[in-house]
Amino acid sequence: xxxxxxxxxxxxxxxxxxxxxxxxxxxxxxxxxxxxxxxxxxxxxxxxxxxxxxxxxxxxxxxxxxxxxxxxxxxxxxxxxxxxxxxxxxxxxxxxxxxxxxxxxxxxxxxxxxxxxxxxxxxxxxxxxxxxxxxxxxxxxxxxxxxxxxxxxxxxxxxxxxxxxxxxxxxxxxxxxxxxxxxxxxxxxxxxxxxxxxxxxxxxxxxxxxxxxxxxxxxxxxxxxxxxxxxxxxxxxxxxxxxxxxxxxxxxxxxx
Amino acid sequence: xxxxxxxxxxxxxxxxxxxxxxxxxxxxxxxxxxxxxxxxxxxxxxxxxxxxxxxxxxxxxxxxxxxxxxxxxxxxxxxxxxxxxxxxxxxxxxxxxxxxxxxxxxxxxxxxxxxxxxxxxxxxxxxxxxxxxxxxxxxxxxxxxxxxxxxxxxxxxxxxxxxxxxxxxxxxxxxxxxxxxxxxxxxxxxxxxxxxxxxxxxxxxxxxxxxxxxxxxxxxxxxxxxxxxxxxxxxxxxxxxxxxxxxxxxxx
Amino acid sequence: xxxxxxxxxxxxxxxxxxxxxxxxxxxxxxxxxxxxxxxxxxxxxxxxxxxxxxxxxxxxxxxxxxxxxxxxxxxxxxxxxxxxxxxxxxxxxxxxxxxxxxxxxxxxxxxxxxxxxxxxxxxxxxxxxxxxxxxxxxxxxxxxxxxxxxxxxxxxxxxxxxxxxxxxxxxxxxxxxxxxxxxxxxxxxxxxxxxxxxxxxxxxxxxxxxxxxxxxxxxxxxxxxxxxxxxxxxxxxxxxxxxxxxxxxxxxxxxxxxxxxxxxxxxxxxxxx
Numbered sequence: 214x215x216x217x218x219x220x221x222x223x224x225x226x227x228x229x230x231x232x233x234x235x236x237x238x239x240x241x242x243x244x245x246x247x248x249x250x251x252x253x254x255x256x257x258x259x260x261x262x263x264x265x266x267x268x269x270x271x272x273x274x275x276x277x278x279x280x281x282x283x284x285x286x287x288x289x290x291x292x293x294x295x296x297x298x299x300x301x302x303x304x305x306x307x308x309x310x311x312x313x314x315x316x317x318x319x320x321x322x323x324x325x326x327x328x329x330x331x332x333x334x335x336x337x338x339x340x341x342x343x344x345x346x347x348x349x350x351x352x353x354x355x356x357x358x359x360x361x362x363x364x365x366x367x368x369x370x371x372x373x374x375x376x377x378x379x380x381x382x383x384x385x386x387x388x389x390x391x392x393x394x395x396x397x398x399x400x401x402x403x404x405x406x407x408x409x410x411x412x413x414x415x416x417x418x419x420x421x422x423x424x425x426x427x428x429x430x431x432x433x434x435x436x437x438x439x440x441x442x443x444x445x446x447x448x449x450x451x452x453x454x455x456x457x458x459x460x461x462x463x464x465x466x467x468x469x
Numbered sequence: 470x471x472x473x474x475x476x477x478x479x480x481x482x483x484x485x486x487x488x489x490x491x492x493x494x495x496x497x498x499x500x501x502x503x504x505x506x507x508x509x510x511x512x513x514x515x516x517x518x519x520x521x522x523x524x525x526x527x528x529x530x531x532x533x534x535x536x537x538x539x540x541x542x543x544x545x546x547x548x549x550x551x552x553x554x555x556x557x558x559x560x561x562x563x564x565x566x567x568x569x570x571x572x573x574x575x576x577x578x579x580x581x582x583x584x585x586x587x588x589x590x591x592x593x594x595x596x597x598x599x600x601x602x603x604x605x606x607x608x609x610x611x612x613x614x615x616x617x618x619x620x621x622x623x624x625x626x627x628x629x630x631x632x633x634x635x636x637x638x639x640x641x642x643x644x645x646x647x648x649x650x651x652x653x654x655x656x657x658x659x660x661x662x663x664x665x666x667x668x669x670x671x672x673x674x675x676x677x678x679x680x681x682x683x684x685x686x687x688x689x690x691x692x693x694x695x696x697x698x699x700x701x702x703x704x705x706x707x708x709x710x711x712x713x714x715x716x717x718x719x720x721x
Numbered sequence: 722x723x724x725x726x727x728x729x730x731x732x733x734x735x736x737x738x739x740x741x742x743x744x745x746x747x748x749x750x751x752x753x754x755x756x757x758x759x760x761x762x763x764x765x766x767x768x769x770x771x772x773x774x775x776x777x778x779x780x781x782x783x784x785x786x787x788x789x790x791x792x793x794x795x796x797x798x799x800x801x802x803x804x805x806x807x808x809x810x811x812x813x814x815x816x817x818x819x820x821x822x823x824x825x826x827x828x829x830x831x832x833x834x835x836x837x838x839x840x841x842x843x844x845x846x847x848x849x850x851x852x853x854x855x856x857x858x859x860x861x862x863x864x865x866x867x868x869x870x871x872x873x874x875x876x877x878x879x880x881x882x883x884x885x886x887x888x889x890x891x892x893x894x895x896x897x898x899x900x901x902x903x904x905x906x907x908x909x910x911x912x913x914x915x916x917x918x919x920x921x922x923x924x925x926x927x928x929x930x931x932x933x934x935x936x937x938x939x940x941x942x943x944x945x946x947x948x949x950x951x952x953x954x955x956x957x958x959x960x961x962x963x964x965x966x967x968x969x970x971x972x973x974x975x976x977x978x979x980x981x982x983x984x985x986x987x988x989x990x991x992x993x994x
Binding site: 372 | 529531549550554559565574578579626632
């Protein structure tokens with residue numbers, strides 16, 4: 214049931230977007246800038262539909278999503294495991310976090326040259342970069358979630374008879390879930406950023422590849438089209454994650 | 470099972486010293502001794518720094534004494550366990566579980582089958598008068614309601630002893646008064662041995678058979694007061710206020 | 722409603738922990754060196770610390786590529802970050818203050834901002850090159866672009882979540898509308914604005930390193946890319962370590978600055994979308 218305030222907001226938002234598109238088209242029509250390098254919205258759509266047939270587009274989307282998904286999955290599994298282990302076993306944590314803290318400030322993309330040396334130009338190097346982009350925020354947030362668990366929850370569980378691994382699995386990890394979820398969300402977003410850069414460097418399909426192809430053939434419209442697609446994909450996946458995972462399962466933390 | 474003649478809890482010349490990270494030593498408790506009999510309701514009162522929470526934690530098994538012994542049913546306390554239920558000031562309910570799931574938490578860990586767990590938990594919900602709220606999450610409940618769930622959760626493992634660390638300290642005065650009535654009713658129905666730590670002399674007098682008064686820095690046994698009034702007690706009766714004066718003077 | 726987050730502990734850190742950390746790293750380095758000497762690790766793919774040290778010396782003296790010392794690289798990167806960042810601040814903060822103060826305007830532009838923020842800055846590199854060529858302008862532009870959205874979002878949020886009680890208190894004291902903005906809203910939004918600036922600087926650093934890998938030979942990103950082209954794994958790794966240190970120092974610097982400028986509200990986390 215939409216309240217009038219919500220209705221008004223939606224209205225305004227649409228006005229904003231439409232206004233932007235109109236202004237864009239007007240600037241282009243005025244030929245203020247060379248239309249070759251600054252195409253209007255209509256031109257972008259035209260380019261999109263002619264240069265990239267729909268079935269080919271799906272191929273690119275699929276390739277990109279697959280890359281992000283695999284890199285992210287690796288980063289998530291390793292990140293959560295290391296985060297939980299180092300958060301629970303403090304000695305282990307002190308030892309492992311020393312080298313991790315050193316590696317963390319390195320931007321994932323700065324690993325590209327090394328990745329190319331180690332893995333060559335194939336899929337592995339791209340997935341490696343994406344893995345790194347996801348791993349660090351996930352492991353950091355998981356670790357933070359584990360060590361910041363309210364100690365009274367652990368004490369309460371102990372007085373109910375829990376100990377050792379049971380205490381970890383039934384109390385510490387569930388308590389850390391909101392932070393883990395935040396880490397996953399950030400990791401996904403960063404993975405997307407790295408995906409494009411990785412694909413720009415060397416790929417035969419994918420959205421980043423489309424961006425490069427636009428550049429090579431001098432079709433700026435294609436570049437813009439691919440970039441917008443990337444943005445939409447990022448937004449949509451993030452929104453889905455937020456709605457279905459965070460709000461449903463972790464209602465107790467995120468809805469208040 | 471133990472008979473009702475031996476004391477449930479024995480605090481035997483207990484001393485506790487804390488050492489901070491920087492190496493500073495602080496004496497929390499110095500040579501405290503007292504007993505708690507079966508089915509007794511005993512309160513510990515004292516100003517901040519008298520070590521009452523530390524003492525409670527030792528009975529719970531969360532801390533060990535530096536010297537002296539803490540015995541439960543004549544055996545030294547090794548670690549926390551479901552035989553000594555505990556209720557904390559902050560309720561400490563697991564936020565990702567509903568009220569009834571929180572209550573089932575202990576029995577679940579003990580391997581009680583699902584149908585049985587549910588039945589027992591439902592009975593406890595009714596005992597603490599929260600019927601209709603069993604599927605709510607902690608963040609959907611008021612402070613008083615959360616504490617009721619906490620009490621039910623502690624009772625779910627059918628402990629012999631109930632340890633309570635200022636359970637109503639975070640509640641407003643009116644709710645607190647109500648909760649005291651509730652606690653009394655629950656205790657009379659379940660007849661557990663209760664050790665309650667509180668800041669409130671009124672609370673201690675209203676609920677307890679005996680009151681242990683500790684003086685601070687370091688915690689030492691100041692006085693034991695036996696409250697010889699029939700329950701339910703009138704918070705405004707002459708006898709009540711006389712006891713109040715006695716305890717108050719012992720503390721200050 | 723009681724918060725289950727009452728009593729959270731701060732992250733641990735003490736001299737003892739630092740020593741364990743250093744010891745661990747030292748041990749790992751030693752094992753690495755031994756492994757290469759013993760032939761277990763290939764010294765091309767995993768150049769040992771001894772080789773890395775020599776490479777570092779070269780970087781500081783004769784430079785890599787010839788003539789470009791590590792200091793020039795750092796200088797070039799720093800310059801680009803500063804220019805782009807300054808540009809972003811100058812544009813985004815005033816804009817953010819305006820948008821944050823006007824609810825209608827906010828509703829209208831918010832979806833655009835959210836979308837623009839979703840577009841990974843680095844993906845705009847080919848576009849920037851198409852517009853501005855391969856020179857410095859496209860690089861600075863990208864930094865400015867990426868930072869602007871973050872600073873903008875946080876500034877807007879900072880203005881919008883000013884505690885209404887503060888506003889009411891000021892109103893009761895008879896504050897003029899002009900004063901209300903400059904003496905209440907602005908200072909109250911500062912912590913959030915600063916949080917945005919911190920994150921933006923982090924992003925600037927991320928972006929510039931990536932962006933420098935194409936089209937230039939000076940700069941930290943360029944350094945590691947060039948090194949790879951010439952199969953100098955050792956220089957690549959040294960470059961990465963320098964980048965890591967650089968990033969680390971940058972964030973420490975910002976923490977210090979925040980504590981100095983905003984002592985009453987340090988430690989605020991960045992707004993999530």
